[in-house]
Amino acid sequence: MLRSSTKSPDLERQLLRRSVMALAAGRDRCDGCHRTPLIGERVHVYDGGRTLCELCRRERREQPVSSQLVHGGEHGNTVRITDQRPLRRPRAA
Numbered sequence: 001m002l003r004s005s006t007k008s009p010d011l012e013r014q015l016l017r018r019s020v021m022a023l024a025a026g027r028d029r030c031d032g033c034h035r036t037p038l039i040g041e042r043v044h045v046y047d048g049g050r051t052l053c054e055l056c057r058r059e060r061r062e063q064p065v066s067s068q069l070v071h072g073g074e075h076g077n078t079v080r081i082t083d084q085r086p087l088r089r090p091r092a093a
């Protein structure tokens with residue numbers, strides 16, 4: 001539970017609601033069950049742009065136009081550090 005030190009709990013509630021709505025706006029939702037697919041789950045896009053999760057896809061016989069993996073919010077924002085130093089040869093004894 002949030003502990004409020006402000007004198008205006010309505011303002012706090014409005015800010016919380018606004019931030020939750022902003023988070024939900026960028027997410028994909030299944031058009032069948034209205035669930036937000038989990039990270040790592042595969043979603044399927046059909047003609048007309050209808051998106052279905054893996055569970056709802058089983059109820060349809062037609063093949064999806066495309067399928068994609070659900071990525072986390074950090075996808076594309078991470079940096080992989082690779083060792084680009086030249087290989088060291090072992091010294092001859």
Ligand SMILES: [Zn+2]
Nearest residue numbers: 030033053056
């Ligand atoms: Zn679904």
